Amino acid sequence: MGQGTGVFVVDWMGQVSRDVLRERLPALIAETCAWSVGISDRPHHERRRGRLVATGGTMGDRAARGQPLSGEEDGRLDLGDARPGSFRDVLNAVDAAGVVYADRFDQEVLEPFVLDTCVLAAERARETRKAAWAELLDDLGEGDDDLVAVVRAGGWEAPLRTEAEHLVLAALADVPLLEVEAEGLPLALVRAAAALARDAAPPVAAPAAEDPAVSGALFLARTALQAAGLPEPVPPADADRLLAALLAEGLEPDELPALLPHLPLRPGTAGAVLTLLDAGR
Numbered sequence: 001m002g003q004g005t006g007v008f009v010v011d012w013m014g015q016v017s018r019d020v021l022r023e024r025l026p027a028l029i030a031e032t033c034a035w036s037v038g039i040s041d042r043p044h045h046e047r048r049r050g051r052l053v054a055t056g057g058t059m060g061d062r063a064a065r066g067q068p069l070s071g072e073e074d075g076r077l078d079l080g081d082a083r084p085g086s087f088r089d090v091l092n093a094v095d096a097a098g099v100v101y102a103d104r105f106d107q108e109v110l111e112p113f114v115l116d117t118c119v120l121a122a123e124r125a126r127e128t129r130k131a132a133w134a135e136l137l138d139d140l141g142e143g144d145d146d147l148v149a150v151v152r153a154g155g156w157e158a159p160l161r162t163e164a165e166h167l168v169l170a171a172l173a174d175v176p177l178l179e180v181e182a183e184g185l186p187l188a189l190v191r192a193a194a195a196l197a198r199d200a201a202p203p204v205a206a207p208a209a210e211d212p213a214v215s216g217a218l219f220l221a222r223t224a225l226q227a228a229g230l231p232e233p234v235p236p237a238d239a240d241r242l243l244a245a246l247l248a249e250g251l252e253p254d255e256l257p258a259l260l261p262h263l264p265l266r267p268g269t270a271g272a273v274l275t276l277l278d279a280g281r
Contacts, residue, residue: 012129013136017121017156018163021114025167028113032168033184034191035109036087039101040181042240045094046071052098059090063177069093087180088173096244097276106161107275110168114161118151217251221259224249233264239272253277 021028040060045052048071055062062069063085070082070092082088091102126133126144137144140153151157172180228245230238242265246256256277260270 012132013121013125013154014156014159016125017118017160020121020124021117021160021164021167024113024117024120025171028164028168029171030184030187031109031113032105032172033180034187035105035184036090036177036180037184037188038181038237039090040177043096043244044069045096045098047094047098052094054096059093060178063089069177083174085176085178086174087177088169090177095240095276097240097247097279099240099276099279103279106165110161110164111157114157114164115148115151117164118154118156118160119147121156122147122150217255218259218262220249220251221246221263224251225263233266234269235266236268236272239269240276242269243273243276 040058040063042059044055044057044059044062046055047053059069066084068082068084069089071094082092091100091105093101095101095104125136126147136154137150140150142150142153224245225232225234225242227249228241230242230245234242243256246259247253251259257274260273263270
């Protein structure tokens, strides 16, 4: 197949992906609103002269008073000049671990949603454009049995993720955080109920046997967990609060990988903490 034909087919598949994304826009907005639920209750942090500090209020308190949530030392340039307390302002703020909320939004909402959209587009192409689909597989050197691999090879995710972000911002950028949360609350409750049902099925794994070499640090970690008032076992949704509590207790980031297996955590929480820790370095 000639290079021009291959480019044409790949561009055609990119258009199919964009069409499916626009069809799924209401679902993307709903997922975005559901993701925002609970942000207003989290402590507000900002970076001052390179140091992450808590300002003493919550994200919701500041949003309700029209105070900015994002600071001058963090955030993305493309999200600058946000209306105080708006969803765009939230995305440009930092959490308790120093991670910009926009980075968390990319990882937790946009990336999985866009991958799913590309797979749906591939399924549509396979059924409705059989000849073009066969050419595409030949051009990419992929088989028909792994659509995720086809999507990765086609490279449609990156441009579609950019378009998805633009669509979300066009709909929600200047909407106040509290209104976005209110819109997402019903779906967030459904998601929480489903997560509880999944977690209730298998028994929670018992903490690993305590290592005498980390007993002192482990005592501090358990003290931090209790002082933070976190539910036990700690769910992945509270990974940011857990990390903030451990660091506030004086534990070093390098100590945490050895401590997490000994704490009462739900499956996935330790991994979420380590991801946040790596992102904040």
